Amino acid sequence: MKNYIAILSLSLILVGCGSAKPKADDLATSNPIETSLDLTAVKNDKVPVVVNPGRFTVETVTYRIPRVVQGTYSVSDFGKYIDDFKALDYNGNELAYEKIDTNSWAIENATQLDKIEYFVNDTFDIETSGGIGGEQPFSPAGTNIEPENYVLNLHGFIGYFDSLKSNQYTLDVTAPARFDRTSALVSTGSKNVSEDVITTTYFAPRYFDITDNPMMYGNLDVEEFMVGDIKIVLSLYSPNKVHTAASLKETAFEMMKAQKAYLGDINTTARYDIFLYLSEGKENSPKGFGALEHHTSTVAVFPESTPLEGLKSSFIDVVAHEFFHIVTPLSVHSEDIHYFDYNQPTFSKHLWMYEGVTEYFAQHFQVYKGLVSNEEFYGTINQKIGISRMMDDAMSFTIMSENVLDEPYASNYGNVYMKGALIGMCIDILMRKESNGQRSMLSLMKELSMKYGKNKPFEDDKIITEITAMTYPSVGEFLKTHVQGDVPINYDEFFEMVGLTKGQTEVETNYIFAGGQNVIFDGDQQAGTIFFSDMALKNSFWASQDVKSGDIIKKVNGQELTLQNVQQVIGGMFMWQEGQEITMDLERDGEPILIKATLTKPMAIDESIIENTEATNDQIELRKAWLKG
Numbered sequence: 001m002k003n004y005i006a007i008l009s010l011s012l013i014l015v016g017c018g019s020a021k022p023k024a025d026d027l028a029t030s031n032p033i034e035t036s037l038d039l040t041a042v043k044n045d046k047v048p049v050v051v052n053p054g055r056f057t058v059e060t061v062t063y064r065i066p067r068v069v070q071g072t073y074s075v076s077d078f079g080k081y082i083d084d085f086k087a088l089d090y091n092g093n094e095l096a097y098e099k100i101d102t103n104s105w106a107i108e109n110a111t112q113l114d115k116i117e118y119f120v121n122d123t124f125d126i127e128t129s130g131g132i133g134g135e136q137p138f139s140p141a142g143t144n145i146e147p148e149n150y151v152l153n154l155h156g157f158i159g160y161f162d163s164l165k166s167n168q169y170t171l172d173v174t175a176p177a178r179f180d181r182t183s184a185l186v187s188t189g190s191k192n193v194s195e196d197v198i199t200t201t202y203f204a205p206r207y208f209d210i211t212d213n214p215m216m217y218g219n220l221d222v223e224e225f226m227v228g229d230i231k232i233v234l235s236l237y238s239p240n241k242v243h244t245a246a247s248l249k250e251t252a253f254e255m256m257k258a259q260k261a262y263l264g265d266i267n268t269t270a271r272y273d274i275f276l277y278l279s280e281g282k283e284n285s286p287k288g289f290g291a292l293e294h295h296t297s298t299v300a301v302f303p304e305s306t307p308l309e310g311l312k313s314s315f316i317d318v319v320a321h322e323f324f325h326i327v328t329p330l331s332v333h334s335e336d337i338h339y340f341d342y343n344q345p346t347f348s349k350h351l352w353m354y355e356g357v358t359e360y361f362a363q364h365f366q367v368y369k370g371l372v373s374n375e376e377f378y379g380t381i382n383q384k385i386g387i388s389r390m391m392d393d394a395m396s397f398t399i400m401s402e403n404v405l406d407e408p409y410a411s412n413y414g415n416v417y418m419k420g421a422l423i424g425m426c427i428d429i430l431m432r433k434e435s436n437g438q439r440s441m442l443s444l445m446k447e448l449s450m451k452y453g454k455n456k457p458f459e460d461d462k463i464i465t466e467i468t469a470m471t472y473p474s475v476g477e478f479l480k481t482h483v484q485g486d487v488p489i490n491y492d493e494f495f496e497m498v499g500l501t502k503g504q505t506e507v508e509t510n511y512i513f514a515g516g517q518n519v520i521f522d523g524d525q526q527a528g529t530i531f532f533s534d535m536a537l538k539n540s541f542w543a544s545q546d547v548k549s550g551d552i553i554k555k556v557n558g559q560e561l562t563l564q565n566v567q568q569v570i571g572g573m574f575m576w577q578e579g580q581e582i583t584m585d586l587e588r589d590g591e592p593i594l595i596k597a598t599l600t601k602p603m604a605i606d607e608s609i610i611e612n613t614e615a616t617n618d619q620i621e622l623r624k625a626w627l628k629g
Contacts, residue, residue, distance in 0.1 A: 001071045001138065001355070002290045002321045002417065032168035032203070035158050039175040039217060040197055045145050046083060046119035049157055053164070056110040063116060064104045065159040066342035069141055069211055071292050071325075073347070073404045073413055076137040078156045079103030081126075085118040103343060120157050121145070124286045139288030140299040144277065149218035149237045150175075151277055153292075153299065154185075155211040160342070169204040173217070180220035182235040184273045184297040185213035208340075212294045216275045221245040227256045231271045238278045242304050243311060248276075251312045252319070258369035259323055262361070266327060266446055273297035274319060278304035281559070287568045291322045295330050295454070298322035303572050305557075310575035316371075321362035329354040331449040338457035347405070348460050349398035351413075352483050356397075356420020357441060360428070363421065367627055374627060378500070378609035379507060381425065385491055386518075388418035393488045397423070422491065423483060427475055429494050429626055434472040437625030444471060498623035499615025505608045508601060511576045514538035515606025521553075521570065528563050529553075530570075541602040545595050548588060555585035 034052040041048050051063070065079040079102045087095040087105070089112040097107045107113055123142035136142075137156070144151035158171065170188075175181065177198045185202040193199050204210045221236045223245040234252055236245040252274065279285040279301055291300035300322070302314055329337050334348040348354070367377035391412050397420070400409040428441035447470060452458055458466070464484065468476025481487050495501065509515050513535075520536040523529065531552045536542045553561050561569050576582065576599055584595040615623070 001073070001140070001292050002318050002359070032170045033164065034170050036172040036174070037152070037157055039150055039173065042145060043119065045125065046121050047145055047157065048117065048119055051116040051158070052114070053161060056113055059110055060106055060108055061110040061113070062100065062104055062106045062162045063159050064162065064343050066155045066211065067103045068342060068345050069155045070337065070340050071294070072138055072141050073351070074138065074410070075405065076141060077102050078137065081121040081123060081143070081156065083119045083121060085116070087116050088114050090114045123156065124151070125284045127287050138290070138292065139286035139301040140290055140292035142286065144286070146218070149220075149239075149277070150216065151275070151299070152215035152217065154214065158210050160207040165207040167206065169207065169210055171202040171204065171210070172199050173202070173215070174199045175217050179217050180222055180235075181215070181217045182220065182222060182233055182273060182275070183213065183215040184294065185209065185215065214275055214294065214297060214299050223249045225249060225253060227253060228260050230256070230260065230269060232256060233271065233273045234276065235273065236276045236278070238304055239280045240304060243278060243308065247308055248312065248315060251315055255316050255320055255371070256323065258371060259320060259365055262365040262369055262442070263327070266331070266449055269296045269326065271296060272323065275299045277301050280304045281568070287565070289571055291318045293322040293325035293330070295326070303575065305572060306575040307577045307580050309577045314575055316366070317362070320365070321359055324358045324361040327361070327445050327449065328357060331454050332445060332452055333457055334460040334463070335457040336460060347402055349402045350460065350463060351401035351404065351416045352397045352420045352423045355416035357424040357445065359417045359421040360424030360441065364425070364428070368629060374611070377627070381422070382609045384418045384421055388415055388422060391415040391418070393419070394486045396486045397483045422489065426478060426489060426491075426494050429497055430474050430478060431471060432625050433497055433622055434474060437622065495609060497619065498626055499612045499619030500609050500623070501612040502607055503610040504605060505610060506603055507606045507608055509539060509604045509606070511539070511541060511573050511599070511602055512570060513604070515604030518604070518606070523563065523566075525563065530561055530563070530566060538604050539602050540604065541600055544600065545597055547586070547595070550588070551593070552587040553584060554587055557583055
C-alpha cells in the first residue's frame with residue numbers, strides 16, 4: 001500500500017492478530033461457495049449480494065466480512081456497510097442469527113441454511129462528513145457504487161465462513177451489457193440474461209483470491225498493451241473525462257519496462273491490472289489518494305483535477321511502488337501474512353521489508369534505469385531523511401510493525417515509506433561494499449524469493465538471523481542495531497562509503513516545501529486555520545507572490561481549506577505543475593487578499609546531498625555500482 005496523502009501529512013505538522021492455519025471444513029460437500037452481485041438491482045445506492053455455501057453439517061456457523069484486509073495497516077470494518085442481513089432456509093424462511101460484532105454473524109440451525117442475502121453500501125460516499133462513525137477504509141481498498149462506475153474491491157462485498165477460507169468460490173456479476181468490465185479474477189464465461197443485461201461468472205480457488213482480485217465495472221476507458229511477456233490492462237474512470245487511459249499509456253509502458261528490466265529474473269506475472277479511479281473532489285468523492293497492491297493488480301485513486309504531467313508523476317511514484325510488491329510481501333512474507341486473519345490479525349515485525357524495501361526499489365529503479373538524474377535521486381533520499389526525523393527516529397521498527405494498530409506506533413506507520421526506504425538503501429550500500437559491487441538489496445530479495453516464494457512463508461522471529469547468515473555480519477549488525485534496536489541511523493557514514501557529502505545548493509522543490517523537509521504551512525487547531533509559515537518566504541514561487549508569514553489560507557482554487565479537508569486540498573497542491581493557473585484566497589490582518597498567478601518553477605536553497613569532489617576511486621566505483629549496476 002502507498003497512501004499518497006498519509007505520506008504527505010507526515011510533513012504537514014499543521015496541528016499541535018492471532019493468525020491461524022486453515023481448519024477442517026464444516027461442509028458435507030466440496031462444491032464451491034456460490035456468490036453473486038447484481039449491479040442492475042441497486043437500491044438506494046446499495047448492491048444486493050447472495051451467498052450460497054452448500055450444506056453444513058454443524059448447527060452454528062459464523063459468517064464474517066473483513067475487519068482488516070491485507071496490504072492495509074488499519075481497521076476498515078467492512079461489516080459497517082452491510083444492511084438487511086438475512087439467513088434463509090430451504091423453504092425461504094429466515095433463520096435466527098446473532099450479530100457477534102461489527103463484522104460477524106453467528107447463524108443458528110445451520111444445517112437448514114440455504115443462502116445468505118444482504119445489501120452492501122459503498123465506502124466512497126462515506127469518507128466525507130464522518131460517515132457512519134469509526135475508522136473508514138483507505139480509498140483504494142474501498143468500494144464505489146455509482147450509475148456509471150463500480151469499484152469492486154470484493155472484500156467489501158463477499159465474506160467468508162470461519163473454517164472455509166480455503167474453499168473454492170464462484171462469483172456471478174450481473175451488469176448492464178453496455179458496461180465495460182475489467183477484472184484480475186479469472187472469468188469462466190458470460191451469459192445474456194436479456195438483451196441489455198449480462199452475467200459474467202468468475203472463479204476463485206480460495207477466499208484469499210476473492211480479496212486479492214479487484215474489479216471495475218461501468219463507463220471505463222481501457223488500454224491494453226504488452227511489456228515484454230506481461231499483458232498490462234489499464235482501466236481508468238474519469239467522471240468528467242478530464243483524463244484518458246491513452247494519455248497514461250506511454251508513461252505506464254516506459255515505467256513498467258524499466259521495472260521489469262530492473263527485476264530481471266524475479267518471477268513476474270502473465271497479466272497485471274491497474275485500476276485507476278480519478279476523484280472529482282465533490283463532497284461524496286474519495287479523498288484517500290494512493291494505491292493498494294495485490295498479487296497481479298493495483299487499485300489507485302488520484303484527484304481528477306491534477307494536470308496531466310502531475311498525474312504522470314504521481315502515477316510513476318505510486319503505481320511503481322505497488323508493482324514492486326510482487327517481490328515483497330507477495331513473494332517473500334511471514335506466516336502472519338500467509339495465514340492472514342481478516343477479523344483479528346496479528347502483524348509481522350517486518351514492515352521495513354514489505355513497505356520500506358518496496359519503496360526503496362520504487363525510487364532506486366528510476367535512477368538505475370535513467371528515468372531520473374543522480375541529483376534528483378539524492379533529493380528524494382534527502383527529503384525522506386528529513387521527514388523521517390520528524391517522526392520518532394528512536395522507535396524500534398520491528399516493535400512498531402508488530403503493534404501497528406496501536407499508539408504510539410499507529411501514528412508512526414507512515415515512517416515505513418521514509419525510514420523504511422532508507423533502511424533498504426543502507427543495506428543496499430552495505431551489500432555492494434561487502435561484495436565489491438556484486439550483490440545488492442535486490443539480489444538478496446531474489447535469493448529470499450527463491451528460498452520461500454508466494455506459497456511458503458518464513459518465520460517472523462527467524463528471518464533476520466537467516467538474512468545475516470545469507471549475507472554479511474555487517475548487515476546483521478545493522479538490522480540488530482537500527483531495525484530491531486532503537487538507535488537512529490547515521491546516514492553520513494553510508495554516504496561516505498559512496499563518495500557523497502552535504503552541501504548548500506539551490507534545488508528544485510514543489511509548492512508545499514521550501515526544499516527538503518521544510519513545509520511552508522502551519523496551523524492552529526483551536527482556530528481551525530491553516531496559514532503560511534516563515535518557510536514560505538524561502539520558496540521562490542511563494543516569495544514572488546509576496547505572501548507573508550501568518551497569512552491565513554481560506555480557499556485554494558475556489559475550494560475552502562479546513563482542517564478536515566487539508567490532506568485533500570494540500571495533496572492536490574503537491575501535484576501542481578509549472579504553467580498551471582491557480583488562485584488562492586488569503587486573509588491578512590482581517591483583510592482579504594487574492595493571489596491569481598501562473599505557476600513558475602519553485603526553487604529553494606537547501607542542504608543537499610552532493611557528490612564529493614575529493615571522493616576516492618573506490619568510493620566512486622562503489623557509487624557507480626549502487627546507482628547504475
